[in-house]
Amino acid sequence: MKQKTEQKKSLNQGGKNMTEEKSIDFFEYFIGPQHPGITGNFGVILNAVGDEIIKAQANPGYLHRAFEKLMEQRMYLQNVPLVCRICVPEPDVNEALYSMAIETLTGIEVPERAKYIRTIVLEMARLAAYLFYFGGTAATLGLYTLPNWSFGDRDYILDLFEELTGARIYHIYMQPGGVRRDLPKDFTKKLYSLLQTLKKRIKEYDGIFFDAALFKKRTKGVGVINKDMAIEYSVTGPNLRASGIAYDIRKDTPYLAYPDINFNVITENEGDFYSRVMVRRREFEEDIKILEQLIDKLPSGEVWNRYPMPLNWKVEKGDVYVKVESTKGEYGYYVVSDGSEKPRRIHVRGPSMTHGIMLLEKLLKGQRIADISPIMFSLDICPPDIDR
Amino acid sequence: MNINILYAALAPIVAILLGLLYIGIGRKIIARLQRRYGPPFYQQYIDTIKLLAKKTVSSHGVFFSLGPIMGLAGSMVTLLFIPFGSAAPLLSFHGDIILVMYLVVIAPLGMALGVGEGSNPNGSIGMARGLTLMLAYEVPFVLALFSVVLYTHTTSIAQIVQSQAGEWSLLKFHGFNWLTFALPISAIVADICLQGMLGEKPFDQVIAPHEIASGPMVEYGGKYLGMMVINHALHIYIETALFVDIFLGGGPVWFFIPATFSVFILSLIINGVLPRFRIGQALKFYWGVPLILAVIGIIYTMVVIK
Amino acid sequence: MAWNDILKPLSGWKFLFKKPHTIRYPKEDKIPSERYRGIHTNMIDKCIGCGSCEKICMNQAITMKEMDVEVKEGTTNLRPVVDHGRCCYCGLCVDICPTGSLWLSRDYRHLSEDIDTFIIDPNVKEKEREGWQKAPEFSLIPPERGKMEEIPPEKRVKSFMEVFVGYTEPIAKEEAQRCLGCGLCVDACATHMHIPDYLKAIREGNNEEAVRIMFKNNPLSEICGTVCTHFCENVCPVGIIGEPVAIQWEKEFATRTIEDYKKIIDTTIKEKKERVAVVGAGPAGLSFAFYLRLKGYKIDVFEKYEKPGGMMLLGIPSYRLPRKVIEKEIKFITSTGVKIHTGTQIGKKKTFKELLKKYSAVFVATGNTKPYTMGIPGEEGKDTLQAISFLYDVNTGKKIDLKGKKVLVVGGGNVAMDAIRTSRRLGADVYLSYRRREVDMPADELERKEAKEEGIEFMIQTLPIEVIREKGKIKAVKYVPTDMDFSEKGKRPKPVPRMNDVRTLEVDIIIEAIGQGPDLTYLEQEFGESLKIEKGKPVVDKNLMCSIKGLFFGGDMANKQNDIVSAVADGRRAAEGVHNYLQNK
Numbered sequence A: 001m002k003q004k005t006e007q008k009k010s011l012n013q014g015g016k017n018m019t020e021e022k023s024i025d026f027f028e029y030f031i032g033p034q035h036p037g038i039t040g041n042f043g044v045i046l047n048a049v050g051d052e053i054i055k056a057q058a059n060p061g062y063l064h065r066a067f068e069k070l071m072e073q074r075m076y077l078q079n080v081p082l083v084c085r086i087c088v089p090e091p092d093v094n095e096a097l098y099s100m101a102i103e104t105l106t107g108i109e110v111p112e113r114a115k116y117i118r119t120i121v122l123e124m125a126r127l128a129a130y131l132f133y134f135g136g137t138a139a140t141l142g143l144y145t146l147p148n149w150s151f152g153d154r155d156y157i158l159d160l161f162e163e164l165t166g167a168r169i170y171h172i173y174m175q176p177g178g179v180r181r182d183l184p185k186d187f188t189k190k191l192y193s194l195l196q197t198l199k200k201r202i203k204e205y206d207g208i209f210f211d212a213a214l215f216k217k218r219t220k221g222v223g224v225i226n227k228d229m230a231i232e233y234s235v236t237g238p239n240l241r242a243s244g245i246a247y248d249i250r251k252d253t254p255y256l257a258y259p260d261i262n263f264n265v266i267t268e269n270e271g272d273f274y275s276r277v278m279v280r281r282r283e284f285e286e287d288i289k290i291l292e293q294l295i296d297k298l299p300s301g302e303v304w305n306r307y308p309m310p311l312n313w314k315v316e317k318g319d320v321y322v323k324v325e326s327t328k329g330e331y332g333y334y335v336v337s338d339g340s341e342k343p344r345r346i347h348v349r350g351p352s353m354t355h356g357i358m359l360l361e362k363l364l365k366g367q368r369i370a371d372i373s374p375i376m377f378s379l380d381i382c383p384p385d386i387d388r
Numbered sequence B: 001m002n003i004n005i006l007y008a009a010l011a012p013i014v015a016i017l018l019g020l021l022y023i024g025i026g027r028k029i030i031a032r033l034q035r036r037y038g039p040p041f042y043q044q045y046i047d048t049i050k051l052l053a054k055k056t057v058s059s060h061g062v063f064f065s066l067g068p069i070m071g072l073a074g075s076m077v078t079l080l081f082i083p084f085g086s087a088a089p090l091l092s093f094h095g096d097i098i099l100v101m102y103l104v105v106i107a108p109l110g111m112a113l114g115v116g117e118g119s120n121p122n123g124s125i126g127m128a129r130g131l132t133l134m135l136a137y138e139v140p141f142v143l144a145l146f147s148v149v150l151y152t153h154t155t156s157i158a159q160i161v162q163s164q165a166g167e168w169s170l171l172k173f174h175g176f177n178w179l180t181f182a183l184p185i186s187a188i189v190a191d192i193c194l195q196g197m198l199g200e201k202p203f204d205q206v207i208a209p210h211e212i213a214s215g216p217m218v219e220y221g222g223k224y225l226g227m228m229v230i231n232h233a234l235h236i237y238i239e240t241a242l243f244v245d246i247f248l249g250g251g252p253v254w255f256f257i258p259a260t261f262s263v264f265i266l267s268l269i270i271n272g273v274l275p276r277f278r279i280g281q282a283l284k285f286y287w288g289v290p291l292i293l294a295v296i297g298i299i300y301t302m303v304v305i306k
Numbered sequence C: 001m002a003w004n005d006i007l008k009p010l011s012g013w014k015f016l017f018k019k020p021h022t023i024r025y026p027k028e029d030k031i032p033s034e035r036y037r038g039i040h041t042n043m044i045d046k047c048i049g050c051g052s053c054e055k056i057c058m059n060q061a062i063t064m065k066e067m068d069v070e071v072k073e074g075t076t077n078l079r080p081v082v083d084h085g086r087c088c089y090c091g092l093c094v095d096i097c098p099t100g101s102l103w104l105s106r107d108y109r110h111l112s113e114d115i116d117t118f119i120i121d122p123n124v125k126e127k128e129r130e131g132w133q134k135a136p137e138f139s140l141i142p143p144e145r146g147k148m149e150e151i152p153p154e155k156r157v158k159s160f161m162e163v164f165v166g167y168t169e170p171i172a173k174e175e176a177q178r179c180l181g182c183g184l185c186v187d188a189c190a191t192h193m194h195i196p197d198y199l200k201a202i203r204e205g206n207n208e209e210a211v212r213i214m215f216k217n218n219p220l221s222e223i224c225g226t227v228c229t230h231f232c233e234n235v236c237p238v239g240i241i242g243e244p245v246a247i248q249w250e251k252e253f254a255t256r257t258i259e260d261y262k263k264i265i266d267t268t269i270k271e272k273k274e275r276v277a278v279v280g281a282g283p284a285g286l287s288f289a290f291y292l293r294l295k296g297y298k299i300d301v302f303e304k305y306e307k308p309g310g311m312m313l314l315g316i317p318s319y320r321l322p323r324k325v326i327e328k329e330i331k332f333i334t335s336t337g338v339k340i341h342t343g344t345q346i347g348k349k350k351t352f353k354e355l356l357k358k359y360s361a362v363f364v365a366t367g368n369t370k371p372y373t374m375g376i377p378g379e380e381g382k383d384t385l386q387a388i389s390f391l392y393d394v395n396t397g398k399k400i401d402l403k404g405k406k407v408l409v410v411g412g413g414n415v416a417m418d419a420i421r422t423s424r425r426l427g428a429d430v431y432l433s434y435r436r437r438e439v440d441m442p443a444d445e446l447e448r449k450e451a452k453e454e455g456i457e458f459m460i461q462t463l464p465i466e467v468i469r470e471k472g473k474i475k476a477v478k479y480v481p482t483d484m485d486f487s488e489k490g491k492r493p494k495p496v497p498r499m500n501d502v503r504t505l506e507v508d509i510i511i512e513a514i515g516q517g518p519d520l521t522y523l524e525q526e527f528g529e530s531l532k533i534e535k536g537k538p539v540v541d542k543n544l545m546c547s548i549k550g551l552f553f554g555g556d557m558a559n560k561q562n563d564i565v566s567a568v569a570d571g572r573r574a575a576e577g578v579h580n581y582l583q584n585k
């Protein structure tokens, strides 16, 4: 049954694999860019012998929309609706980062309330992204009930987003100097009751998924990233914490309202698939706690300090790197301004670049075909952010 | 003879209609579990008709096209040996239970032939997994049947049904004749194997969308895909019917249809809440607990007979 | 592996009989939130066609299309059309729209096989299904203009020093940033100065370029920067959400950074033989002379008074327009070779007919010199003054002492403002009587504010009906309050006096500032019937030539606006007209 491919010229012909390639069980297997088991339009080219992967090569580029170049052609404000599109499941970090970078360059202060609102949005986005992640990971393992539940529950968060920002996915809500509108009536009340529902729901998820024997059987010991490897491959975010390193930008270099918030940095020790999922599972509850604190402490006041008229807005010369913690890892923006109406250069440091290419290629080696897509999902890769 | 032809013609139609209906209702039930409304129960009919009405865009050769046809033919032949509850099948003789075991394999083999020609690794991996899985569940299943044969002293399915027959009426329940009660361990083993036969989770490695993009079906489209859907429906009917015939005493139509459906739903209930095994794990699983249970079942049967 | 973990997943089945939470479209529908950003809608009558939405859109989803709409003052017939295939529904266009006519509705469905249908004309008459709307406090246009420093009122009433200090460079640059670049102001400006262009130059720090752009249309840019009636600011859409861009002060700032215009403006001239005469060295005459001189004609300007400047010099008080500003601009104009003959009144020794014979063309801009009067009992007398003669006296240096006197000024225009504030500076207690509401006053809002700061009492909606005199001297004024009659649509409301409610106010002096008209007696005497006159003003064609060949009119005496820019515009237009006339003769 196994594909008896003659030795073809492989994409990356090296001497090492020659013996394996000659094996009659050798075949080349493309997963993606159109494949249910891939996160977005992204691909991995696999060399397999039988059921085992001997070489994996990431194949990105299908989502390349030249964001960084486009941003150089647009006025500063015009980039606000653009940046969120860099990462679909969690767009808000982009908005926050872009705004923070411009604020640092221009010296526009952000009002306290706006900081809190931004943090609320970021945390809500985290919850939404995690629900997406849980569903996605469960689906790669074949459990389609969880995605149906979690995407459904995520929609309640999106409903709140819609009320707050006018859009469900690409909120385009934060802007330099603050946010675009104040909270609508009863927003915090609605958010609070949603958080209570989510707390209950996550217990139900436990029953069907996180505690399930089969889930543990499929995931424990799969795709292990140990501490050294994590550091070597500059792994960040929950993936890093799953390997036992307690590093969280929200704690270590706090931004926005995080200095005022009490929360724990969640870690797991194994660094395997299971730990990566469980770190996020536990962070989900931690994020709910953070949101509750934010609601309690929300100050009143202005939510926006204005910038000059956007059509003629020139940003002071300089460069700046800002970073935040996203559900995928460290997200950073490096913005260079030459003092004109348009940015000179914007570099986006997305976590998916490191996780989705170098790390993934390394992790997939030696795995079974059945585990490719689960491992990929467990790293929470966001291909649009690889391609940018 | 006329009656026979009529039977041969009608049986597949009834089986297909029932199979598709089960899938349709199954979709609704799973939808409820997932907090959705789901498509209407007749959606599967619509989909199948749509697929059959479509042009087939590409083919990879004769065997590629023959594959689904062979699969379908295999299933239809099998059908002739399966009693419709207490109604006797068209073909029945001693040892037909063994024949059925072979016939059931024809469909996947036919598919394998076609898929192999499609030379899509997804399909090939899917077929390889299918055959491995078959290897996995067939062993405990055959052992479970073995205890049945031991118990009933016959190798004809019709006679196995007969052996459990009682006076069937709406008021009187004669379920105590069922082999389920006589051979509970073997029945459990058979049901576990049924999960694999139906390809329901945790044993849906063959199609596993996230891993191999629906496996064997990946290269097929239009009419071929339609035929594969029909084949799947037939399979559901054949396998649940086989289980009902052997372990739940067949029974009259008003019992037989709900019974097959219930067996299907039972597998759905498990399907709905579990992820899937890796194929190696599936093999290990079947050759673990179910196999041991099957052996215990045989021992139990021998003890009971004495 | 606990048994519990194996069986626990079955707990999920508890949802089997619970109500699903999905929405069955189209049977059920979810109503989008109040802020939803869906398909555009635009109130066609509220939109002014400024095109800001088009500019901010980073997807080029909006195109301004000409539409069949009524073009009012400060609007265009352009309206946005949105390509929803390109739109990303960010709503920036809504947030920048100065009028708030544009909003995103709560509709988001559009299905069609024809891609052309995705270009949607959002224009509607009524508001409907509002989603994301403009919120004034979140408007992308900063509503406040750059702060202008001014001398405090207590200090400024004591002298004739200039009230405004002027912009500093950083404030000027910041203020110039507020410009949307819509160009509506260009249409509103009588002489169509390229405002967005020079504002751009200013914010780029290139004041010389800015001044060059200004002088293309206005050789009295600095004067206009100081005292213009700035109709441009009135139509500036930024004014809808806050204070309009301070166009006038920007102009003042840029021109004052230049010490000598000659150095930066190219005035090389190719001489022509023809000679052209100008009567009156007011703004109209001066700018006419400047532009025609640049075309190479030889210009002689005849001025009655001993200094050129017209009403700018003789009417406008020096606390508003410092004299050195007038001198600077006139010096530049004369430096191009324009000859000004002061102290030469035309009509007496020299006649217009003579000029017409001697010169190829004559441009007459003698301004408005004949004041209107109220015509109420007891009005005539030495202590009833006319605002323009009063200001003339003050400006020509006549000593007038109003200390401790009570002065009533009648009128609501800029001349009235000048009269009250000048009287105040001369030490009087000043009252202003105006017959309509304060909002109807033609006088500038800023001037009203300043006048009030300086301690002038506004008697709004009052009408003097009689002057009571004692021994020939004014003792008091009888006046009545008025009511407003709005029955005539589209016009200013009519004041209706409440005749049964007569009040009196004790005053010493009355100054009338209710308007003035041109004095055409000389011209009538000379030309008689051959000069066509309508409503007290000579009839002119689009080149500003009257019924007599070679005779052109402009400025206050020919136009309705009666301000400096219109005079400048007339001068510029007449220069074109004369040039055309002489070329085609």
Ligand SMILES: Cc1cc2nc3c(=O)[nH]c(=O)nc-3n(C[C@H](O)[C@H](O)[C@H](O)COP(=O)(O)OP(=O)(O)OC[C@H]3O[C@@H](n4cnc5c(N)ncnc54)[C@H](O)[C@@H]3O)c2cc1C
Residues within 6 Å of the ligand: C227, C228, C229, C279, C280, C281, C282, C283, C284, C285, C302, C303, C304, C305, C308, C309, C310, C311, C312, C315, C316, C317, C344, C345, C346, C347, C365, C366, C367, C368, C388, C391, C414, C415, C418, C554, C555, C556, C557, C562, C563, C564, C565, C567
């Ligand atoms: C008190 C006052 C305040 C004003 N404030 C403003 C303001 O803030 N902003 C603004 O834009 N406008 C203002 N105006 C209006 C503005 O001054 C006039 O609209 C403008 O000066 C008209 O220009 P002109 O060239 O048509 O006439 P004028 O400026 O009136 O010039 C006419 C010139 O012709 C001379 N002249 C008259 N007859 C003869 C003759 N027979 N022979 C030779 N020369 C003659 C006169 O001496 C005079 O110098 C104000 C006017 C007044 C009276």
Ligand code: SF4
Residues within 6 Å of the ligand: C042, C046, C047, C048, C049, C050, C051, C052, C053, C054, C079, C080, C096, C097, C098, C099, C100, C101, C102
């Ligand atoms: S910005 Fe507003 S007023 Fe201006 S053209 Fe657009 S819709 Fe009309």
Ligand code: SF4
Residues within 6 Å of the ligand: C056, C057, C058, C059, C060, C061, C062, C082, C086, C087, C088, C089, C090, C091, C092, C093, C094
């Ligand atoms: S919503 Fe955004 S993308 Fe759409 S037309 Fe307005 S500015 Fe352009």
